[in-house]
Amino acid sequence: MGEYLRPTLDDVARAAGVSTATVSRCLNAPERVIAPTRERVMAAVTALGYTPDFGGRALASRRTNTVGAIIPTMENAIFARGLQSFQEALSKAGKTLLVASSGYDPARERAQMEALIGRGADGLLLIGSARPESSVEYLRRRGVPYVGAWNLGPGSDGFFVGFDNAAAASELTARVIARGHRRIAMIGGISEMNDRAAARIAGVRNAVETAMLDGGLIDVIEAPYAFHDGAEAFARLMERTPRPTAVICGNDVLAIGAMQRAREMGLNVPEDISITGFDDIDISEMVNPGLTTVRVPHRRMGEAAAEMLLKLINKEPVERQIEISTSIIERGTLGPPPS
């Protein structure tokens, strides 16, 4: 059955009876080739099933039309959604998106940066703003533009499109306090190497301190991103005395896990305990009662990030930070504390 060899430009040229240059032109600038020739070449391309080799092309043209994205994990729906619109925006501009995941590990993020840049990525989408200075320095030296998303950057360095996680968390907390809650606990995401999770925790803390509640923030538990982790953390929180009357969660997944455990424990939400989330994922509207949460327009963030990165790549002027506004969605899980 004989090994099949990928046809090369040369094979096509020979088959069409022209030079490789003409074939290349047919593919990249068809208007520079007269119609009959072009047709002959294209026929050969189809007949041989030729596809240009990316490596050769990138090497010769020093362009790749590729951008890379490194997200912590594909399993988190909010990144998936933002990434989908990011990709749609890019493909309109004729760019291909390469996706890699870091598993929240800065070393792996760095390795993926190198892999993507080695593959010729013209620009990178990264999540958040917390990463080792050495990684940032590496990007700077390479001259590879990147934008951080899902959070705003610290100081004036770098380009970001995101929202103020801390401020949004504070605002939601203030809302909880306004409802009369004085014993508040939090289930946050794992804050290590995750500036979004850390900022949300800080925001809640800050709001509680500002209001100078007598009891203040009873407890903060950090938990991985899974329903059952939220459930377990909730159970632990309910053992505290005095018991919190409201549990603020760092994301909707944790919040829904908490709700489920509350139901299992025979606690009614919000009569016995209030619960809030963050992100407004699809399911938050479907649970019963609906989850009070912070809505983050992930799609819009993806689009804005694409637009920003494209401008950066084309060396057009851009603003350093694009702030996406969030809003609080009040549904049923936040009520007054039990009397």
Place this chain on the structure above:
Amino acid sequence: MGEYLRPTLDDVARAAGVSTATVSRCLNAPERVIAPTRERVMAAVTALGYTPDFGGRALASRRTNTVGAIIPTMENAIFARGLQSFQEALSKAGKTLLVASSGYDPARERAQMEALIGRGADGLLLIGSARPESSVEYLRRRGVPYVGAWNLGPGSDGFFVGFDNAAAASELTARVIARGHRRIAMIGGISEMNDRAAARIAGVRNAVETAMLDGGLIDVIEAPYAFHDGAEAFARLMERTPRPTAVICGNDVLAIGAMQRAREMGLNVPEDISITGFDDIDISEMVNPGLTTVRVPHRRMGEAAAEMLLKLINKEPVERQIEISTSIIERGTLGPPPS
């Protein structure tokens, strides 16, 4: 501030006072270079911040250590999960994963195939088994191995790891019938260009016909993959006379949407109406009552697919099909029909 130029192998060689061959060897087969030399070279690599150029490397070595995956959409959690474990398995084998999405469009799938192969993908992961013969032919000619996942292949052609969507759907339907339901309706995924959705619908149809129910299958509505689409389809189904006593959904997202609408309509699940899903996504356990569904071990499928593809790439012998077994998870949403 001067344009920064990517350092090349040559720059490193010059800085370290060795030949490019030695630098290349330090990177690819360090044991072939004596320690002092290697240290000098590595120092130069770090000092210059050198990262090998993928294009050049691929061109020269004719290997890429890259595999591609083309999924319909990143927004579907079940693909995300399987893909995550697929990637983990690959990266253990030193391969990089490139992900592209087709949006359920065969033409875009084909374009992405070309893009990934052009980028040197040694193998491809595709979803399902339904695609134009021309695409299959293209892969065959190229000699690029691929495995289809999430479904089994038709006939004896190609390599697949998945499960029998139709059989699993039939089995679940039989369970519903055994509970006494005689008026059954279905909300399926959009079956066009989606062999998994089509197979699930066919499986349900088949089971109903086999049992030769008097009323038979009342109705099948196809709906996109979103909670609210499930909700709307459910509402339409409830207008039918006679009303179905059980609604079998093609996936859990549709089922949960249906459950929510049932609650809004004042219908109790399962007392007034039974609902079932398919996939067993995380949230299905958290809703109230828990969703009766078919569990699909997505992670295991991702791992098996990686293993299979790796063997194919290494030209090791493999079985044509790996069947992943599914199981029915009975939770609260399936009960006897109202009397």
Place this chain on the structure above:
DNA sequence: ATAATCAGTGTAAGCGCTTACATTGAATTA
């Protein structure tokens, strides 16, 4: 002491492609 071996390194030929420049011949102009 000489020959054989071998580890460590260098030399140089491409890999498949793009593109600056050279060439050709037809159309245009003087």
Place this chain on the structure above:
DNA sequence: TAATTCAATGTAAGCGCTTACACTGATTAT
């Protein structure tokens, strides 16, 4: 009619890397 222009195509030089082969000097075997 000769000179000029220009569109269409060809020629060939790399892009950054790997690797077969050549070379060198030290170690080992004879």
